[in-house]
Amino acid sequence: MSSVAFIGLGNMGAPMAKNLLAAGHEVTVFDLVPAACADLQQAGAAVADSASAAAHGKDYVISMLPAGKHVAATYLGDDGLLAQLDSTTTLLDCSTIDAATAREVGEAAAAQGIGFMDSPVSGGVAAAAAGTLAFMCGGSAETFEKARIILAAMGKNIFHAGPAGAGQVAKGCNNMLLAIHMIGTCEALEMGVRNGLDPKVLSEIMLASSGRNWSLEVYNPYPGVMETAPASNDYKPGFMVDLMVKDLGLALEIAEQSGVDNQLGKLARAIYEQHQGEGNGQRDFSSVLEQLKA
Numbered sequence: 001m002s003s004v005a006f007i008g009l010g011n012m013g014a015p016m017a018k019n020l021l022a023a024g025h026e027v028t029v030f031d032l033v034p035a036a037c038a039d040l041q042q043a044g045a046a047v048a049d050s051a052s053a054a055a056h057g058k059d060y061v062i063s064m065l066p067a068g069k070h071v072a073a074t075y076l077g078d079d080g081l082l083a084q085l086d087s088t089t090t091l092l093d094c095s096t097i098d099a100a101t102a103r104e105v106g107e108a109a110a111a112q113g114i115g116f117m118d119s120p121v122s123g124g125v126a127a128a129a130a131g132t133l134a135f136m137c138g139g140s141a142e143t144f145e146k147a148r149i150i151l152a153a154m155g156k157n158i159f160h161a162g163p164a165g166a167g168q169v170a171k172g173c174n175n176m177l178l179a180i181h182m183i184g185t186c187e188a189l190e191m192g193v194r195n196g197l198d199p200k201v202l203s204e205i206m207l208a209s210s211g212r213n214w215s216l217e218v219y220n221p222y223p224g225v226m227e228t229a230p231a232s233n234d235y236k237p238g239f240m241v242d243l244m245v246k247d248l249g250l251a252l253e254i255a256e257q258s259g260v261d262n263q264l265g266k267l268a269r270a271i272y273e274q275h276q277g278e279g280n281g282q283r284d285f286s287s288v289l290e291q292l293k294a
């Protein structure tokens, strides 16, 4: 079993840290919010009063923070973890952040001989609680081998996407595609329904045909078609529109930096932004179906 510092105990981080405890790892936590630490203490974790106190001497540091600026502040600079740790600690940042910051932290760590991987996840709060997240990792092969051992307590699919930053690029590609095919699925279903088709029957037809995709298969956006989907539960998330807009912003930043003109990605972002602006930020992203009814 390993010693792990876990930094950032929000909607995702808290259940992930609990799964590490359940797997028998020794976990020390830090979050800016004391109540979040107290919850983990009850579950068996030790609590530290700073990220560096949590990280000191541990086998692994795992962070699950809101954005790139929080990750940069945690790892870089005179007060950052890289200035205080050595090669005996492996660092895994599971936050969804911009690829440029992930590369910067990964390269700074490598220059010091410290193993760091950007390891963003696919799967929301339910997958974090169930320990079924998918991890997309960016860093060296050696660090990936170490990362695998610990990530296995929190997820079931663990991919090595490439060098530093590659995990964030993979996540951006995936979520942009998800954003687009969800809108396409909504458009197809709405068009069918307006022409008298039953959305359940149409879904079955498309699932057995070339329109088949993940949104149709496990996350049908039409209310009443799939009992377990957010659409059948008043679009309670699930995966919030706010987070989809954030992820599309990161994906389009990657596209711009690499000179790719992702026209559908841009259109998808405009549609989700409009939906967000109409008060739907906290609802599930499949509620974008309602944009077609407006």
Ligand code: NAD
Pocket (backbone or CB within 6 Å): 007, 008, 009, 010, 011, 012, 013, 030, 031, 032, 033, 036, 051, 064, 065, 066, 067, 070, 073, 074, 094, 095, 096, 097, 121, 122, 123, 124, 125, 238, 239, 240, 243, 246
């Ligand atoms: P959240 O806002 O619920 O949690 C973030 C936590 O980080 C908070 O508890 C906050 O107090 C803490 N924090 C912020 N700055 C800190 C610092 N400097 N030191 C210590 N703690 C600090 O967010 P979340 O939903 O848990 O998401 C975390 C990350 O995972 C984000 O990057 C998000 O994009 C990504 N993600 C979220 C989901 C989801 O469904 N919620 C799914 C996949 C990926």
